[in-house]
Amino acid sequence: xxxxxxxxxxxxxxxxxxxxxxxxxxxxxxxxxxxxxxxxxxxxxxxxxxxxxxxxxxxxxxxxxxxxxxxxxxxxxxxxxxxxxxxxxxxxxxxxxxxxxxxxxxxxxxxxxxxxxxxxxxxxxxxxxxxxxxxxxxxxxxxxxxxxxxxxxxxxxxxxxxxxxxxxxxxxxxxxxxxx
Numbered sequence: 001x002x003x004x005x006x007x008x009x010x011x012x013x014x015x016x017x018x019x020x021x022x023x024x025x026x027x028x029x030x031x032x033x034x035x036x037x038x039x040x041x042x043x044x045x046x047x048x049x050x051x052x053x054x055x056x057x058x059x060x061x062x063x064x065x066x067x068x069x070x071x072x073x074x075x076x077x078x079x080x081x082x083x084x085x086x087x088x089x090x091x092x093x094x095x096x097x098x099x100x101x102x103x104x105x106x107x108x109x110x111x112x113x114x115x116x117x118x119x120x121x122x123x124x125x126x127x128x129x130x131x132x133x134x135x136x137x138x139x140x141x142x143x144x145x146x147x148x149x150x151x152x153x154x155x156x157x158x159x160x161x162x163x164x165x166x167x168x169x170x171x172x173x174x175x176x177x178x179x180x
Contacts, residue, residue: 004034009030009032010028012028012041012065012107015027015028015041016041016043016065016066016105019043021045021046021102021103022045022046023043023045023153024043024044024045024048024151024152024153024155024156025042025043025148025151025152025153025175026040026041026042026148026175027041027042027043027105028040028041029041035112036111036112037109037110037111037112038108038109038110038111038112038113039107039108039109039110040107040108040148041065041105041106041107042105042106042107042108042148042151043103043104043105044069044097044098044099044103044104044105044156045099045103045155045156046099046100046101046102046103047098047099047100047101047156048098048099048103048104048155048156048157049096049097049098049099049156049157049158050096050097050151050156050158051096051157051158052072052074052094052095052096053094053095053096053158054074054092054093054094054095055089055091055092055093056091056092057091057113058091058110058111058113059088059089059090059091059110059111060088060089060108060109060110061086061087061088061089061108061109061110062086062087062088062089062106062107062108063084063085063086063087063106063107063108063109064081064082064083064084064085064086064087064104064105064106065083065105065106065107066083066102066103066104066105067083067099067100067102067103067104067105068080068081068082068083068099068100068102068104069081069097069098069099069100069104070097070098070100071087071095071096071097072095072096072097072098073093073094073095074093074094074095075094081097081100081104081106099156148175149174149175150162150164150174151174151175152167152169152170152172152174153172153174153175155167155169155170155172157169157170159174
């Protein structure tokens with residue numbers, strides 16, 4: 001039996017109200033140790049977008065919390081997004097998001113990715129999934145979900161290059177990979 005008890009983690013209205021409407025990126029991330037899920041509250045500023053991409057490994061549940069915008073599938077189909085819309089984004093589905101004039105705030109939830117480790121000196125500076133000797137407890141964290149570490153908090157653009165430090169469009173520093 002688990003010794004964990006259900007608890008309230010945050011209040012989404014308070015988080016949204018406390019952030020500037022122009023602030024983009026993750027407003028909140030689920031960070032509880034031992035969890036099996038990842039969740040992120042993300043804000044796209046007005047007119048910002050997350051470029052077309054595919055999540056090959058995970059289904060994602062997306063709940064629009066505030067603002068509005070649209071989602072486009074890889075075949076050119078578009079759907080308007082408004083608060084309380086719940087979307088299932090199946091793994092391997094192609095999609096992009098664009099915020100409307102009020103911006104777009106949404107919650108994503110998906111299965112947690114396995115932890116990342118660094119292997120040996122030959123791969124210094126390069127993170128690879130899995131292994132990595134040493135035994136002990138499984139490392140906390142994992143790969144950033146849904147390419148969130150590549151979304152510019154300034155302009156909302158999804159950057160092409162993994163590990164980029166600055167946005168390819170506006171030069172704004174990208175969020176540090178927090179490993180959640």
